[in-house]
Amino acid sequence: MNAALVQKYLPQIQAARVGDIPVTVGFDGFVDEIIHLVATRSDHEHFERVPDLTAFGNRILAAAGKSANIEMVPVQIKLGGNGPIMANALGANKVALTYVGALGASSVHPVFAELADRAQVFSIIEPGHTDALEFEDGKLMMGKYAHLKDLDWALIEKTMGGDCFFELITQSKLVAMVNWTMCHGLSDIWRHLLERFAAAPPAERAIFFFDLADPEKRTTEDIREALELIRRFETYHDVILGLNEKEAEEIAEVIGCAIPDGDDHQRVGRLTVLLQRALGVGTVVVHPRAFAAAASEGEESAAIVEGPFTPNPKISTGAGDHFNAGFCIGKLIGLPNEGALLTGVATSGYYVRTAQSPSLSELAERMTRIVDGREY
Template identity: 45%
Template sequence: MDYRQRALQELSENRNNQAGKRVVVGLDGFVDTILHLVDKRNGAGENFTRLETISDFGSRISAAAGKSANIEMFPRMEKLGGNGPIMANALVAAGFPLRYIGSLGKPNVHPVFQEFAEKTNTVSISDPGLTNAVEFTDGKIMMGITKYLEDITYDAIVEAMGEGALLDELSRSSLISLVNWTMIPNMTQIFEDLLSKALPNLPPLDGGRSFFFDLADPEKRSTSDLVSALKVISKFQNHGNAVLGLNLAEGQQVSEAFHIDESGDDADSLKRMAAKIRRELDLKMVVVHPKERAACATKDGEWCVEGPYVQKPKITTGAGDHFNAGFMTGQQLGLSPEACLTVGVCFSGYYVRTAVSPNLDNIETFLREWK
């Protein structure tokens, strides 16, 4: 029995553990426009060849130095975006009752979030950011406007929903997911405020409480800011099980910040990276997930699984958020670390093939058919 069959068996046997689980996710929100860049246009609409790779785009830009360039952006779709809403959408599809707190529009929710806001009983505390997500076959370039996210603070959350309602929501939640530290300037202070003002007042929860953190590409933040934020995140372990999720670039940046000599993307390197970061921060678990595979570490060991990589995905923006949702779904169901990784890569694999968030039936079918 390989890891896929083991994960399918665990998932099938533990789905009833979802009963009674509740989730809070926040705190960002973006309106995403998914774009392809036109290389040669042959007619109207989608009748064009695209700039396929980031290298192709870079060459076109470099050739314009000292001159100029006119590059057409073709919009594939406009959709809700942000690490929080995408992860939350995936968790809702997986069957979790969920409350979203974030930047979806003020005083009115932006139309792109309307359906999402209704099904997550959203508390919106600011206008959303805006992202142009330029997709290529070898990655994506996301260009964002984040000005309104400066309005996200602990006091703004309390003002929007009331401190009693906030504490009640947190007290009933078995998973609290706080994502996109990079784009929210006040996020470290929000962490501090939660640790000092909210979490000490929560009663114990049957089955325990988990916290999930996603940094969201901290390259633009200083090393000192990154180290400070991670040290604050480590304090959440005093109030439950703290899990840090990292893509490969984020794992490499955290490793460099703490002088950890691990940067490879092979299975053994990823396991060592996850283990060393986890020990440095004394967290329950650290997860590192490049496109091709995913690894995690706890105090009990390290695991890595290969993912269902696809050469030409239908969409890539949000793939990492779907992995995070799948991984934490596994955690909420009580699956083994290896099975959590496997469910995570299946969430991501299903999403990039279909542009749709899967439910657990979809994931069981995906696991059965994955060769």
Template identity: 45%
Template sequence: MDFKTRTLAELRAANPSQKLPSKQVLVGFDGFVDTIVSPVARRAGQGDNFTAFRTIEEFGNRILGASGKSTNIELYPTMEKLGGNGPIMANAMLAHELALTYIGALGAPNTHPVFSSITERAKEVFSLCQAGATNALEFTDGKLLLGQTSSLDLITPAHIREVIGEEKYIATIAQSDLVAVLNWVMISHLTEVFIDLVDNVLPKIPRKRVAADGTETERIYFFDLCDPEKRSPSDLAYALDRIGRFAAFGHVTLGLNLKEAQQVFSVLGFGTETESESGLRRMAEKIRHYLGLGTVVIHPKESAACATGEGSYWVPGPFVAEPFISTGAGDHFNAGFATGQLLGLSPEACLGVGVCTSGHYVRTAESPTIANIETLLANWR
């Protein structure tokens, strides 16, 4: 039996249609309005009558050629959508009918219309400030995200309490089976939020979440750093240490794409590792052990690996060479992996649900339902 068959069997046995609507999820704290754009290499006429730069190398060479001169590059908008690690992950989890609360930068004083799929379906929404803005340049070999983030400077422990209220903030976390704290890189005060949670909030709530039927489950804390390249190694090391402190209050999962994993691996003093299955497993194992976390998961474009206290796991992904959309693929993987954790699936099956969630999204630009994931698993060749 291969991992696809095992994942499908586990997923169906977990009875997600009955189990997931009772799961309480809190996601935060960012929010962006994403404009997906195509950088124009050569225009032949109006509208979309142009040839786009296919690769980052082609685009980079045009920019390098302007050194000492100047150049003009047109960015042709193809789509406006909700963006940010938090909103994309939340939107993907709402497709599974989870009871979700969102706290983040969705607009002020009114939420931006681009987030309507969250505001209309979430259990509760607390918007802290104006959303950031991103121009997402997509290429066949990657993407460039050009962001404006100054509005996110308002996201501080004090402002969160001002908007939500102390008692409501604590109660919301206490009621949650999963707390996802995302986009450390772009929220300048998020390390302060980490510290405040560990020092002032989590000690006031039970370690385990008690469901309506009286069953107890360990609360999951899910972290995604976003690309740490622009933050100093010392800042990154300190934030990782603060994330490690959450292990005293539940099961901590750190989600990393390949570049993020390599940066974390390096800042922890491990040097470099290959992108092979064995290399991904070793990176996940060493990072998890060093930080004392429950799970570390690494998701390149073509596969995914994770490490837990029981061992390491790896699965290939349903890779597509020319995706319909790539911005948000990692956040969809995180949503799928975390949903698998909420269902109590094995680490391998969590990886399988993660790669299928991402795989469906990059092909369709739509967040999959559980039925879509089951279909992909059943027909994946």
């Protein structure tokens, strides 16, 4: 993270106040069990972890035609899902937060208690469950969420009412609708929202953030339909499509966009611009592990900001969702893409080091370390 860049935007970040800005987030919800895998155990309390995905893959390959037993050690049980994690990160700034989604059917699951304390919650279906196998170089998410197929417009009508939901959407300055891949009814919800916007166009444009979340699990036809629905929201609101590097390349393949040449920064920057132009949305954001890029309509090149990358994170699950929250907060306080990328990577960097979601004031205090020449 560049000290000069931090100095450029730090005064605006320090002066910003986002409390009471209405924000609505949905729709998934998971109980995440963070797990380390045992490579060798020396005694009841001490063991060596399976260090990386390659080592794990080699153990699986060695078991082919035989069998294997791998011990799983639960490290933490926490709220999961792109929506709840992003909502918690936004809620750290005391925005007027509403969450709609899979936090429990008859009552809110205890793991979401903190979110329910800081947000108005419409819990409309049971959460999924994820075994999050964490390694030094990434994570493997093993999910159980077949019932989330029932999360659609009909369920919203049945549980909270379509009019109530649409009122929440129209009153919000930021709407984040994430994890389209696992919530198969999300396209149906988008279609109904677009019908209502067509009948009653909003008086003001809000920020509408979308995250498909690992779309390779869905068919090419489904992905193209979802992208077209997202594009149509640009008629009424300022659309941001957030992607990690893998997702960006998958979307490029689906729409027939060639992956550009160049080093990592050049390739991702050029791809971000190409995707923004091809998809017809206001802004596309791509966040690899070590940096992030964003391009908006009319821009010839992407803004690129280095992150405060650490090879030894305290936690990695949810880092992308914290980046998304930080980027959206940056846009809410009026920062250009470069500044919003800074708040995005700074938020993610804070989270992976502390396992806590920062407020803007905590973020600004942490960022002064970079200005002073210290470690983030």
